[in-house]
Every structure is written in C-alpha cells, then in structure tokens.
Amino acid sequence: MRVLLSVPASRQRSPRRRDGDVRVTLVSASVKSSTRTRLEGLAILLVAGGYLWEAHNVPDLFQMPGVPGPTTFPYLLGIVFAVAGLWLLASPADLLARRRQPATEGRAEERPTPSKSFGARLAAEWHFYTMWAVVVGYLAFMPFVGFPVATFVLLVVFTFLLGEERWWVVLGLALVVTTVIHLGFAKGLNVRLPLGVLESLLK
Amino acid sequence: MFEHLLNGFAVALQPMNLLIALVGCLVGTLIGVLPGLGPTATLAMLIPLVFSMPPATAMILLTSVYYGSMYGGSTTSILVNIPGESASVITCKDGNQMARQGRAGPALAIAAIGSFIAGTFAVLVLTLVGAPVAGYALNFGPPEFFALMVFGLCTVASLTGSDVVKSVLTTCFGLMIATVGIDLVSGAPRFTFGNPFLQDGIDFVVVAIGMFAFTEVIVTAIEVREGTRAEVIKAERIWLTWEEFKYSLASICRGTVFGFIVGMLPGAGATLSTFIAYNLEKRICKNPERLGTGDIRGVANPESANNAASGASLVPLLTLGIPGGGATAVMLGALMMLDITPGPLLFEKHGAMVWALIASMYVGNTLLLILNWPLVNVFARVMSVPAKYLMPIVLVISTIGVWSLSYSSVDLLLAAGAGIIGYYLRRNKYPIEPLILGLILGSRMEQAYRQALIISKGSNLIFFTKPISLALLLGAVLFLFLPTLLAKAKQFQAARAVSEGAA
Numbered sequence: 001m002r003v004l005l006s007v008p009a010s011r012q013r014s015p016r017r018r019d020g021d022v023r024v025t026l027v028s029a030s031v032k033s034s035t036r037t038r039l040e041g042l043a044i045l046l047v048a049g050g051y052l053w054e055a056h057n058v059p060d061l062f063q064m065p066g067v068p069g070p071t072t073f074p075y076l077l078g079i080v081f082a083v084a085g086l087w088l089l090a091s092p093a094d095l096l097a098r099r100r101q102p103a104t105e106g107r108a109e110e111r112p113t114p115s116k117s118f119g120a121r122l123a124a125e126w127h128f129y130t131m132w133a134v135v136v137g138y139l140a141f142m143p144f145v146g147f148p149v150a151t152f153v154l155l156v157v158f159t160f161l162l163g164e165e166r167w168w169v170v171l172g173l174a175l176v177v178t179t180v181i182h183l184g185f186a187k188g189l190n191v192r193l194p195l196g197v198l199e200s201l202l203k
Numbered sequence: 204m205f206e207h208l209l210n211g212f213a214v215a216l217q218p219m220n221l222l223i224a225l226v227g228c229l230v231g232t233l234i235g236v237l238p239g240l241g242p243t244a245t246l247a248m249l250i251p252l253v254f255s256m257p258p259a260t261a262m263i264l265l266t267s268v269y270y271g272s273m274y275g276g277s278t279t280s281i282l283v284n285i286p287g288e289s290a291s292v293i294t295c296k297d298g299n300q301m302a303r304q305g306r307a308g309p310a311l312a313i314a315a316i317g318s319f320i321a322g323t324f325a326v327l328v329l330t331l332v333g334a335p336v337a338g339y340a341l342n343f344g345p346p347e348f349f350a351l352m353v354f355g356l357c358t359v360a361s362l363t364g365s366d367v368v369k370s371v372l373t374t375c376f377g378l379m380i381a382t383v384g385i386d387l388v389s390g391a392p393r394f395t396f397g398n399p400f401l402q403d404g405i406d407f408v409v410v411a412i413g414m415f416a417f418t419e420v421i422v423t424a425i426e427v428r429e430g431t432r433a434e435v436i437k438a439e440r441i442w443l444t445w446e447e448f449k450y451s452l453a454s455i456c457r458g459t460v461f462g463f464i465v466g467m468l469p470g471a472g473a474t475l476s477t478f479i480a481y482n483l484e485k486r487i488c489k490n491p492e493r494l495g496t497g498d499i500r501g502v503a504n505p506e507s508a509n510n511a512a513s514g515a516s517l518v519p520l521l522t523l524g525i526p527g528g529g530a531t532a533v534m535l536g537a538l539m540m541l542d543i544t545p546g547p548l549l550f551e552k553h554g555a556m557v558w559a560l561i562a563s564m565y566v567g568n569t570l571l572l573i574l575n576w577p578l579v580n581v582f583a584r585v586m587s588v589p590a591k592y593l594m595p596i597v598l599v600i601s602t603i604g605v606w607s608l609s610y611s612s613v614d615l616l617l618a619a620g621a622g623i624i625g626y627y628l629r630r631n632k633y634p635i636e637p638l639i640l641g642l643i644l645g646s647r648m649e650q651a652y653r654q655a656l657i658i659s660k661g662s663n664l665i666f667f668t669k670p671i672s673l674a675l676l677l678g679a680v681l682f683l684f685l686p687t688l689l690a691k692a693k694q695f696q697a698a699r700a701v702s703e704g705a706a
Binding site: 036040044051054055058059067068069070071072073074076077078080081084085087088127128131132135136138139140142143144151154155158159161162163164173177181185189191192193 | 251252368371372375376378379382386388389391393394417420421424425427428590591592594595596598599600602603606607610612615616618619622623626631648649652653656657661
C-alpha cells in the first residue's frame with residue numbers, strides 16, 4: 001500500500017481562502033458525500049433485492065423437506081446485505097448531526113457549490129478513464145487478438161499514458177517485454193497463451 | 204514434537220525447497236521494497252504458479268514471499284521515507300530521521316535484527332502451541348465452526364475499515380459471491396444466470412487479482428502522473444554498535460510480544476500491530492520524547508511487531524483455518540486449491556507438510572537476515588526502477604495469472620469487473636480484505652451453518668445453546684460494535700469538555 005506523502009501541486013497552487021469560504025466548501029463536501037452514501041445505499045438495496053429474487057427463483061425440486069436447502073444461507077446473506085444498505089440509505093448518524101446543527105447556521109452553507117459538468121470532469125481526468133478503458137479493452141480482447149499483439153499494444157499505450165513520450169523507448173520496451181514474458185510463460189512455464197491473429201504466422 | 208520438527212527440517216533443507224525459500228525471500232523483499240505492490244496482490248499472482256508444485260514446496264514459496272515482504276518494507280521506509288507496504292508506515296518516523304542524520308546503516312541493521320528475533324519468536328510459539336490448539340479445536344462441531352468463522356469475519360470487518368457498516372457490507376458481498384455456482388449439497392445452480400462458466404463458481408484468485416493487483420496498478424499509475432519520486436539515501440555503514448543493540452533490545456522484546464498478541468487476532472494484521480506496539484512503547488519506555496526524532500527504538504519496536512504479527516497470523520490459519528488478513532486469506536485459498544483444508548485436522552492429516560512449513564520459516568528467517576542486511580543498498584536501488592515501466596508489466600503478469608486458471612475469457616472479464624468495483628470500494632473507504640475473506644470462507648461457512656441446522660432440526664438456537672459457540676458469537680458482536688461505542692464515548696467526552704470550556 002502506498003501512502004501519499006506529498007501534497008499534489010494542484011492543491012499547493014490554490015489561492016488562499018477566507019475562513020468562511022473554507023467552511024462553505026467543507027459543508028458542501030459533506031453534503032456531497034452524504035448524497036453519495038445514500039446513492040450507494042440505494043444501489044446496495046437494489047443488488048440485495050436482485051439477489052433475494054434470484055434466490056427465490058431456485059427451483060423447489062432442490063429443496064428437501066426438513067433440511068436446510070440451497071436458499072437458506074443466501075436468504076440470510078441477502079437480508080443482512082439489505083439491512084446494511086438500508087442503514088446507508090437512511091444515514092442516521094448524518095440525520096442526527098443535521099438535527100443538532102442550529103437552524104441559523106447552515107441554510108446558506110448547505111447550498112452545494114456548483115459541481116463540474118461531466119464533460120469538464122472527463123477533460124480533467126481523461127488519463128484515468130483512458131487507463132481503465134485500456135485495461136478493460138486488454139482483458140476483453142486479449143483472448144481473440146492474441147497475447148503478443150494485445151500485450152504489445154497495451155504496453156505502448158500504458159507506458160505513453162504514464163508519461164514516457166520517447167517513441168523509441170516506448171516501442172522498444174513494449175517489444176522486449178512482450179517477447180520475454182511470452183517466451184518465459186509459454187515456453188518456460190507451459191502456460192497456453194493465445195496467439196490470436198499471429199496463430200497462422202507463428203505455428 | 205521435536206521429532207516432527209526434525210523431519211520438517213529434513214524436508215525444508217532439501218536443495219529444491221531451500222532454493223524455493225531463497226527465491227521466495229528475494230521476491231518478497233523486492234515486493235516489500237517496491238511501493239505500490241503489496242504482499243496480498245503478489246501472493247494472488249503467484250497462486251497459478253504453485254499449482255504444479257508439491258504442497259510443502261508451494262507453501263514454502265508463499266510464506267517466504269510473505270515474510271520477505273515484511274523485511275523489505277522497512278528498507279524504503281528508512282531510505283526513502285515511503286513505506287514499501289502498510290506495516291512499515293510507522294517505521295518512517297524514526298527510520299528516515301536516522302537516515303537523514305547519517306545513521307541509515309544502524310536503522311537498517313536493527314530493523315533486520317529485530318525482524319529476525321521477532322520472526323523466530325513467532326515461529327517458536329507456533330511450533331509449541333500449534334498442535335495443542337489444533338487438538339483442542341478437534342472438539343468443535345458445525346455450530347462452533349460456524350461461530351468461529353463469524354467471529355473471524357467480524358474481527359476482520361471491525362479492524363480493517365473505518366466504518367463498521369461498510370466492512371459488514373463488503374464481508375457480506377464476499378459471502379454472496381461465494382454462493383455463485385452449483386450448490387454442492389443439492390446440485391442446484393445458484394446465481395449463474397444460465398451461464399455454464401459460472402456453474403463452477405467465481406474463483407477467489409480472479410477477484411483477488413482484480414481487486415488488489417489491477418486496482419494497485421491504476422492507483423500507482425495515477426500517483427506517478429501526479430506525484431514525484433523521493434530521494435534515496437545511501438547507507439554508508441551497515442553495522443550496529445553493541446551500545447545501540449543494548450539500547451534497543453527491550454524495545455525489540457516489547458514489540459515482539461505485543462506484535463504477536465495482536466497478530467493472533469483475525470483481522471488485526473501486521474499494520475495494526477505496529478501502531479499498537481509503537482503507542483504502547485511510547486507509554487512504557489524511558490525518555491519517550493525521543494521517539495519520532497530519529498531514535499533507534501522507534502525502528503526496532505515496529506519492525507519487530509510487524510514480523511511477530513506476520514508469524515502469529517499463521518497460528519489461527521493453520522490451527523483453525525481462519526486467516527488473519529488479506530495475505531493469509533490468499534494463502535488459505537492456495538491451500539484449499541492444493542486440496543488441503545487448514546483447520547484442526549491439518550496437523551494430523553498433513554503433518555509432514557505443516558512441519559516442513561514451520562521448519563522452512565526458521566530457515567527463511569535466517570536466510571532473510573543473511574541476505575538482506577549486506578544487500579540492503581542493492582535492494583534500495585530497485586526503487587529507482589520507474590513505476591511507469593513497472594506497472595504495465597505487473598498488469599500483464601496479473602492477467603496471465605487470471606488466464607492460466609482456466610483459460611477462460613469470462614475469468615478475464617470478471618477480473619476486470621472486480622478491478623473496477625475494487626477501485627470504487629478503495630476510493631470510498633470500503634475495506635477489500637473482508638470481501639476476499641468472505642469469498643474464501645463462504646462455502647465452508649455455509650456448509651457448517653447447514654450442518655448445524657440439520658443437527659438442530661432447523662432451529663437457529665443451537666448457536667446459542669453451545670457454550671463455545673455462544674462465547675464466540677458474543678465475542679464477534681463485541682468486536683464489531685465496541686470500537687464504534689468507544690469512539691462515540693470519546694466524542695461525547697470531547698463534546699462535553701468543549702461545552703464546559705465554552706461555559
């Protein structure tokens with residue numbers, strides 16, 4: 001596990017705010033966080049509902065009389081999961097904290113700061129989304145495209161996304177690593193790696 | 204017992220096993236040195252490789268990697284001020300201060316010696332208590348085993364996260380994933396949605412690699428883009444003076460004992476043990492104000508605690524089949540994949556393997572001391588391998604780990620899904636360890652639950668009428684809610700103090 005010890009540059013550069021501004025931001029952040037918690041609670045309730053529904057659909061013929069059947073344990077889990085999701089949805093600790101807050105305080109502060117639009121967030125964090133897209137694409141298409149080609153492309157794109165811009169380093173590293181890993185695992189450890197589009201060429 | 208141990212040494216000292224232990228120690232140390240790659244993810248990646256090995260050799264590899272990573276974590280804490288893994292966070296305080304004062308060598312030396320003493324102590328206790336504890340646990344029936352697993356899951360849920368509800372949710376989610384596939388008792392397909400690939404269930408390795416390795420790659424990749432690399436301080440002399448050793452010996456002993464006791468609890472793990480041991484050290488030792496300013500005791504104590512805890516976590520794993528955290532949960536999964544079920548019968552049924560494993564831990568500890576102390580600067584140099592080259596390679600090797608399980612594209616997609624969910628959970632402070640533990644223990648827990656209900660003719664009261672089961676369930680409830688109640692009490696006291704102050 002890595003621990004961040006340096007303050008990100010973006011935070012260091014932010015202009016100094018007045019105390020009131022800081023409080024507004026903190027409160028709006030907490031409002032945002034409790035909304036997310038409630039949404040998570042709702043999602044968990046939906047998953048629990050789906051899980052219990054699927055458990056209910058297990059055919060009766062598998063259920064022997066007087067013996068706990070295949071649905072006994074799933075029902076127990078589904079109920080515990082749903083109760084915990086309901087707890088998040090209700091967020092009683094958050095409700096109590098709000099009730100304790102004096103009425104004069106907070107009204108103006110609870111207005112959340114305008115959040116960034118999806119487009120703006122995408123533009124700011126495109127590296128992050130691209131990295132996940134590359135990982136998911138690699139895992140989805142590797143069996144069909146083949147290990148060597150997919151891995152080569154993955155290494156090129158990922159190393160570039162991580163800030164290496166010298167094309168000869170990116171290509172050279174991708175080629176060497178792909179070859180070494182393929183030979184090491186396929187020949188050395190007998191792991192059957194798919195050749196995909198190179199199958200006719202290499203076999 | 205000593206006859207068994209000698210037989211164990213005969214197996215552990217076979218050239219092949221010795222070589223495996225050496226490789227495991229080296230790999231583990233490298234993993235410990237590299238920030239961003241933890242022992243749990245590495246063990247999960249290694250599991251497909253150990254399939255073809257004899258059980259004793261496979262377990263020797265996994266435990267030596269686990270031990271090695273605990274040794275290696277201190278190196279970066281001291282030389283770079285970045286903990287290689289979470290159990291070395293506290294070592295940064297005094298370790299890096301010592302390095303800045305030109306005393307990196309003694310800091311590294313005491314870390315190695317403390318780790319050796321603590322590791323050896325832990326294995327010694329495991330040798331002495333392992334078989335008797337397992338013998339006592341033979342009295343356990345299905346209700347006791349179910350309660351024991353509930354206790355293990357609750358302690359892990361309570362100690363690994365900051366929010367009990369979130370920990371309960373992830374534990375439950377892991378147990379729910381474990382119910383996917385054909386029910387072994389009735390043959391009913393459950394939660395397969397008609398997909399034949401899901402009938403065998405979801406392999407825990409797929410989820411572990413997705414949630415630990417893939418997530419780690421993305422998290423590190425983001426940090427690489429945002430952060431900067433810290434300066435590596437070189438250790439000029441690596442020896443320790445006799446005075447320095449004498450000065451830190453008591454701290455080593457205290458760290459060892461506290462670390463071991465805390466490490467025995469399922470879920471406490473090495474990280475928590477270092478924090479507890481260090482805080483206790485501050486209260487007990489002479490001149491506590493020196494701790495945090497580059498005092499050698501501030502390295503000796505947490506490093507001893509984390510190694511003692513690592514050894515201690517193997518006691519419940521091997522004797523009761525209850526792992527203490529993420530890494531030991533993966534080891535449990537590996538044992539089960541090798542057709543060995545850890546628990547009370549392990550010492551009877553697979554005695555040769557267990558004693559070879561225990562013997563190999565003595566050997567591994569010695570190897571780590573011999574290897575790591577003189578080679579510390581070499582290991583520190585590994586830090587200079589840029590993460591932008593390393594992380595894509597980790598990603599590829601992790602993918603091979605998933606693929607080689609059953610050569611199925613469904614596994615790869617499940618791993619991708621697990622990675623995305625794991626990333627979300629991690630960012631939003633949902634602990635992942637309870638999920639993996641729930642997934643691994645799920646089928647055994649369900650089996651024990653159903654067997655207990657058959658015995659009681661469907662009555663859940665059986666769990667409350669058996670004394671051991673009742674005690675374990677009460678312990679589970681206590682572990683789950685006590686930290687929250689204590690925190691509330693603290694908040695209440697603080698609020699009262701503030702209100703009194705204002706008045």
